[in-house]
Amino acid sequence: MAVAACTYDKLPVAEQQALPDEGHLVAALEWAEPDSEVPEGGG
DSSP states (O other): OHHHHOOGGGSOHHHHHHSOOHHHHHHHHHHHOTTOOOOTTOO
């Protein structure tokens, strides 16, 4: 599968910088589901 071979670290730097970082993703998920509990261990 072509998608399975594509990883973040293989993207060009400009593409990596265009993607949201982990903090932005976490903030978006927390905003979308503010009452959900985070499992122990953070994930």
